Amino acid sequence: MAGTNRFAGRTVLVTGADIYMGPAISERFDMEGARVIRDTGDYADAEAPARIIAAAGTVDVLVINLLPVKMRRCPVQEVSEEAWQDMFAALVHPTMRFIKAVLPQMIERREGKIVVVTSAAPLRAIASAAAYTAARGAQNALVLAAGAEVARHNVQINAVGQNFVYGGYPADAMDKPEIREAVLREVPSQRIAEGWEQAELVLFLASQNSNFICGQVIPFAGGWVTTG
Amino acid sequence: MAGTNRFAGRTVLVTGADIYMGPAISERFDMEGARVIRDTGDYADAEAPARIIAAAGTVDVLVINLLPVKMRRCPVQEVSEEAWQDMFAALVHPTMRFIKAVLPQMIERREGKIVVVTSAAPLRAIASAAAYTAARGAQNALVLAAGAEVARHNVQINAVGQNFVYGGYPADAMDKPEIREAVLREVPSQRIAEGWEQAELVLFLASQNSNFICGQVIPFAGGWVTTG
């Protein structure tokens, strides 16, 4: 897995660089020679994304990697208004703000890549995670719509719809016995993926080799979801 | 299309009864003998859904039918923060609040039907409608997750993912020449559906004959989207 300098001279901005898939993705872009801007900001502020993008200058690749502050599994009827709003504030609204902030420069250059790390949850229901699933579904639908819209400018927006990845969400879940049992029973690959494997898909979607792929949510879940 | 009293003795609450598919759906349930509560409230207030459900008493069928206050088509990077938040406030958050408000009584009775009128947009991208598509995608994902979760209580939550329906959204769009051209070119049925046709699908999903269908977004768009 030695790097081959595929992203030399490219600037990659990774949001949430210290959470979720941020560390694995940042490290992998490093290895490929990219200039990686590891953003670890607080995205509660609606102005933050515009400021962060402005400060970054040219952004060739934007990886939108976001997590809820906390997630408590509970029946749908017990999700509090606050938990619901927090979920959308953490996942959905910053996604839109980052896309809006970076698109003008990408459209002007007629080149750019946005990869949103989302979830496979909206592709196959997970019990007791209604708010999370709805918010991830909003991200996925936004990727589909915005991706189809800006493809004509040679800007590609895609999502990785993941599950069962180390470093994934919730961070400690992957070591729980019930997750391991679920993996053996429900995940055709019968294992949990390493973070670098997920990062490889992000790199592929961020490269000039995937310019014809746009507006897609690519499942990354060991066969747990099916598409096609 | 004479009614056959299929919903005699059942209480059906229709939100947004005066907008979108509300009139067609309410009328059709009337014809089938239901007691129809036509709610025309303002759902900006986060407390409204709980109040409306409490006032209604027993609700056998809840039809969640919501529209954005206004929709201006524009490129994704030009969607204002306000327009984005308004879209989610109009479509997404009330959907969750209504579901939360009505579920306890349905779960206790071990019987209930929720039909959410959404859109086919998240199943096939529409240009310049990113906010709308993302919000409809959130609704669809919520239906999927909540529907899978409460099916064990004999409560069925499904959505109608519609497009190209008279009375649909935007209300005046269906008469525009460019929509008619699009219909001939893109919609296999080559026509726009009447409101009552959409209502028939809602009735089917609200009836005891569809209890094994849950957590689904059923496309209603003349073949414009494909699933399967």
Add this chain to the structure above:
Amino acid sequence: MAGTNRFAGRTVLVTGADIYMGPAISERFDMEGARVIRDTGDYADAEAPARIIAAAGTVDVLVINLLPVKMRRCPVQEVSEEAWQDMFAALVHPTMRFIKAVLPQMIERREGKIVVVTSAAPLRAIASAAAYTAARGAQNALVLAAGAEVARHNVQINAVGQNFVYGGYPADAMDKPEIREAVLREVPSQRIAEGWEQAELVLFLASQNSNFICGQVIPFAGGWVTTG
């Protein structure tokens, strides 16, 4: 569930009337006043479908309900050439032949309904059933393509993508303990559907109330598969 004569004066031809969902579907159409032609022919003969349709005269509704002669679950690499060909000969080729045989009269009348009883298997992989899944996938794709093509003639072709239905396939599977366990674990409805419930979906798709639904595979599996 008393009938309401919804199909009075309509001729409904059900293939495989004595197998799979044939009995439940035929009975339900009877109750609704249809003239039901219960075909129990051998469809190995490539000429059979044309003969059967010609003999039937006007067919308002054609229900294509087919089963493999036998199915042995085995790893994909152990599926014999014969078993593979038998599967396509039983499920796929007769579907096309029946569609071809009945379409001319339906297109000429500018009215007709074809409902194909298939499976949810191509929407979510089932282990050790590669041939079955591939054949059901061919049926589903044919419904999609042919359904989109003939919708302009006011002929609607749809499929029911089912699983976990009594009378379903394999016929004795539903009583096996491992199926019951799978139902509790994997099927949100946590039960197996009765045949009449599936028939109700077929009736809806065969009625004049669903004319705007075409080229779709509607899942009928208690939430086991998700679409949207």
Add this chain to the structure above:
Amino acid sequence: MAGTNRFAGRTVLVTGADIYMGPAISERFDMEGARVIRDTGDYADAEAPARIIAAAGTVDVLVINLLPVKMRRCPVQEVSEEAWQDMFAALVHPTMRFIKAVLPQMIERREGKIVVVTSAAPLRAIASAAAYTAARGAQNALVLAAGAEVARHNVQINAVGQNFVYGGYPADAMDKPEIREAVLREVPSQRIAEGWEQAELVLFLASQNSNFICGQVIPFAGGWVTTG
């Protein structure tokens, strides 16, 4: 696009190496240092795949790339029995035979990659191509089922569901004015992809970097189809 020897020491067998995406894919694997076996056999013979695999010895990557002998667009009711059978004989049956032939060695080594070049047609209906769509749908469903089944052996089977690619099918279609118009109107990327771009996706799916992706049909169509 200089190669980086990513497939040095790997044997890649490409079927139909002189047709469809065969040339582009073979060339791209060459550049990456693979030993490429360009098979140009006639796959009408049911025994051919087993013979070809046996003669090849160790096959690390199998690319199943098949085309119908000819394709005449016509209404579904005019597809001849012969044309239908030819389509399945060309696309579907050899796919299964190749998978069966190569799986035992891959399962024994606990390592292997199968990439099937199919079509996006079953993900979005194309008029007058019912037989082609049904056959591609059968391939896609087989990939889904077999892919889910053998993932536990660390063998990954995936498909590329493509459309609008130079060298694609039909070979001369991409230069037709009506295709160019359709591209501008229906394909978000507003262009036709080069063969090497498609090959890059095949390479990604054939690499050790995508081991957690299995049983998927990855759309490659410039946003013409949506998934997720």
